[in-house]
Amino acid sequence: MQIRTPLDLGLAIREKRRKLKLSQAELADKVGVGRQWVVAIEHGKSRAELGLVLRTLSALGLSLTIDSGDRQREPAGSLSPIDIDTVVNAATRDRK
Numbered sequence: 294m295q296i297r298t299p300l301d302l303g304l305a306i307r308e309k310r311r312k313l314k315l316s317q318a319e320l321a322d323k324v325g326v327g328r329q330w331v332v333a334i335e336h337g338k339s340r341a342e343l344g345l346v347l348r349t350l351s352a353l354g355l356s357l358t359i360d361s362g363d364r365q366r367e368p369a370g371s372l373s374p375i376d377i378d379t380v381v382n383a384a385t386r387d388r389k
C-alpha cells in the first residue's frame with residue numbers, strides 16, 4: 294500500500310487495528326494516548342506528532358519504509374511472461 298496522504302496513513306492504521314481485533318481504546322492504551330487521538334489519526338489528522346505515529350505503527354507491528362522514487366519503471370514490454378500453470382499448480386499444492 295502506498296501512503297500519500299495523512300488519510301491514507303489513517304486508513305492503514307485502522308485496517309491493521311481491526312485485523313488485530315483491537316478497539317480504539319486498546320490501541321490508545323498500547324501507544325500511551327487517548328482514544329480521541331486514535332480516532333483523529335484514523336481520520337487523517339495531518340498534524341499528528343511523528344513520534345506518536347511511529348509508536349502507533351510499532352504497536353500494530355507495522356513498519357515505515359521510505360522510497361526515494363529514483364527507480365525508473367520498466368517499459369511494459371520488458372516484463373517477463375508469467376506461466377499461469379506454474380502459479381495454479383503452486384496454489385493448489387499450498388491448499389493440500
